[in-house]
Amino acid sequence: MKNIILKNSIFGGLIVSAVLVFGIDYMMKNPDFEPSMVAGFISMSLAFLFSVLGIYQHRKLNNGIISFGQAFKTGLLIAFLISTIYVVTWLVMYYNFYPDFMEKFGEMTLKRASAEELAAKKTELAWMEKAYKSPLAIIGLTYAEIFPLGIVMALIGALILKKK
Template structure:
């Protein structure tokens, strides 16, 4: 089990991190272009397909049956490994290659805001700038980008493999 979780978590983490690196490079060298949230979340969903693979492998290792808790735990651990890798890669990128990211992102969000929303968006972006002064907050914010989706995919995978595709005796 541990081997399957580790292998699928690492593959998932590499995949989602590669997409993030590509999007960050694109954003840095195309300052007027807004990064696509659709591409970002699609890459996360694609990477989290390894949650399903890992749960299926675990089910096969248990003679075709798996409990909801075991399936969820397997999926969650795969998602956690991928999320940790994502956060580590982001910290490396941010501190070494794109330290002005939050200023760049804030300006982009303010520029694209509707005139009546500029004050609200500016206040929101100022809050993010404050948060980005702390490495702990950067870590927490980055986990909040990816881990909730990983938990959701883990729940779906656990439901799929332990309830919907339950082995009939």
């Protein structure tokens, strides 16, 4: 079972991290480029399909039988490891390649904001800049960006694939 969890976590983590690396790199080199939240969501969804695949492989390993609890645990572990790979990738990118990310992101965000949104965006960016001074806050914010979708995908996979 450990092999199933590790393999699926690595494959899912590679997918979501590759999109993160190329997306952030492109965004930083092209300030007029607007990052696509849809592309990020799709890459995360594809990555978390490996948690569903892991649940299926676990069920197959158990002669076609898996409880909801076992299925959810397997999917959740895979989702957590995928999310951890994503968080570590972002930390390496941020601290080693883009330490000025928040400044550039703030500039891009304010350029695109309408007059009505400007004050709210400034407040939000000030909060993020303050949070990004703490590595623990960066880790927490990055997990919050990806892990909830992983929980949902693990739950859906466990509901669909449970079999007594």
